[in-house]
Amino acid sequence: MNDLLLRGGRPWTPGAPVESADILIRDGRIAAVGAGLTAPAADIVELAGALVFPGLVDSHCHLDKTMYGGPWVPNSGGRTLSGRIANGEGRREELGLPNADYAANLLGAMVSGGTAYVRSHIDIDPEVGLRGVDAVRAAAERHRDRVDVQLVAFPQGGLMNRPGTGKLLEAALADGVEVIGGLDPAGYDQDPTGQLDLIFGLAEKYGARIDIHLHDRGALGAWQYGLIIERTRATGLAGRVTISHAYAMGELAPDEQRRVAESLAEAGVSMVTCAVGDAPVVPVRTMHEAGAMLALGNDGIRDLWTPYGDGDMLRRIMTVAFRDRLVADPEIELALTAGTYGGAKVLGLTDYGLTVGAAADLFTVDAEAPAAAVVSVPPRGLVVKRGRIVARGGILTAA
Numbered sequence: 001m002n003d004l005l006l007r008g009g010r011p012w013t014p015g016a017p018v019e020s021a022d023i024l025i026r027d028g029r030i031a032a033v034g035a036g037l038t039a040p041a042a043d044i045v046e047l048a049g050a051l052v053f054p055g056l057v058d059s060h061c062h063l064d065k066t067m068y069g070g071p072w073v074p075n076s077g078g079r080t081l082s083g084r085i086a087n088g089e090g091r092r093e094e095l096g097l098p099n100a101d102y103a104a105n106l107l108g109a110m111v112s113g114g115t116a117y118v119r120s121h122i123d124i125d126p127e128v129g130l131r132g133v134d135a136v137r138a139a140a141e142r143h144r145d146r147v148d149v150q151l152v153a154f155p156q157g158g159l160m161n162r163p164g165t166g167k168l169l170e171a172a173l174a175d176g177v178e179v180i181g182g183l184d185p186a187g188y189d190q191d192p193t194g195q196l197d198l199i200f201g202l203a204e205k206y207g208a209r210i211d212i213h214l215h216d217r218g219a220l221g222a223w224q225y226g227l228i229i230e231r232t233r234a235t236g237l238a239g240r241v242t243i244s245h246a247y248a249m250g251e252l253a254p255d256e257q258r259r260v261a262e263s264l265a266e267a268g269v270s271m272v273t274c275a276v277g278d279a280p281v282v283p284v285r286t287m288h289e290a291g292a293m294l295a296l297g298n299d300g301i302r303d304l305w306t307p308y309g310d311g312d313m314l315r316r317i318m319t320v321a322f323r324d325r326l327v328a329d330p331e332i333e334l335a336l337t338a339g340t341y342g343g344a345k346v347l348g349l350t351d352y353g354l355t356v357g358a359a360a361d362l363f364t365v366d367a368e369a370p371a372a373a374v375v376s377v378p379p380r381g382l383v384v385k386r387g388r389i390v391a392r393g394g395i396l397t398a399a
């Protein structure tokens with residue numbers, strides 16, 4: 001592969017002004033960043049002042065559930081969590097889910113929008129078994145040079161109240177799935193101690209990360225943050241535990257939000273917010289001020305849970321910023337940070353960013369300023385993955 005020289009772009013670093021710089025990419029990594037770079041044998045792309053961002057990180061989606069690119073299916077999920085779970089399980093066979101083609105369609109759309117890394121929860125229960133893992137792995141394989149996909153073994157139908165699921169989660173981890181999931185240990189599973197003991201035990205045994213869906217609202221939700229923080233400290237899993245959705249966090253009084261955010265930061269527990277529907281959003285500024293890790297994701301896209309979504313992480317960053325009333329440029333850039341560097345921390349990426357030595361994963365847009373890029377969600381220019389141009393103008397290049 002030839003060297004790639006991106007000339008005259010404006011690379012973005014959180015909290016710093018954007019200035020013109022060239023980026024030289026060699027062997028899939030950033031070899032140099034600076035003014036007036038030359039590389040005689042390199043392919044040269046003139047960026048003409050375009051902004052350059054590190055590859056987007058979708059830290060929470062459900063590739064196994066999607067029907068992206070398939071026929072339109074009118075939503076029949078209803079409005080309750082238990083109703084949507086029953087509908088999701090009840091109709092998946094009729095609709096051919098989980099489906100590697102649909103998952104691959106969605107991954108392609110994600111890549112064309114600048115996403116370089118994805119964490120996908122995969123439903124596991126005694127009926128579907130590990131078929132979702134197989135389908136999403138097959139889809140990820142088709143896009144292996146375009147995007148990295150991390151899987152979560154997710155007990156969508158419950159764990160303690162769904163006999164047989166725990167063994168299947170363990171089988172998934174034994175088979176190399178990187179993350180163990182959970183679901184409302186109190187509100188849905190009705191056994192918070194049992195579920196958390198099981199999940200943390202499996203994480204320790206298999207060296208897995210943890211990512212728990214926590215929709216429980218109000219005091220019940222906030223109480224479980226404490227349980228998760230306590231167990232993270234006790235097991236030494238700082239930096240490896242995530243609470244997804246965390247709706248209760250968006251409902252607490254501001255001083256309580258600060259107290260929780262400080263505990264999360266101190267224990268190394270992150271949160272992921274998706275700004276789903278009218279559900280509360282984790283307060284972006286409070287998390288930043290406390291030094292707590294925050295990442296963003298699209299959650300369900302064109303599935304039995306929601307007819308909405310297009311996989312565009314930049315649009316999701318805008319939605320989170322809009323819902324959280326981030327209006328000043330530095331505030332809007334906090335959402336951008338969560339959708340990039342925040343996701344990299346949650347996924348455990350060690351060579352992420354636009355600095356020398358990092359993996360060359362990036363995308364470009366024409367916009368005056370980083371905040372303007374969030375607000376206007378402009379078309380993507382180039383998308384580069386490990387030093388190779390994988391999409392241009394929203395269209396995937398040949399593999």
Ligand SMILES: [Zn+2]
Nearest residue numbers: 121213299300
């Ligand atoms: Zn989810």
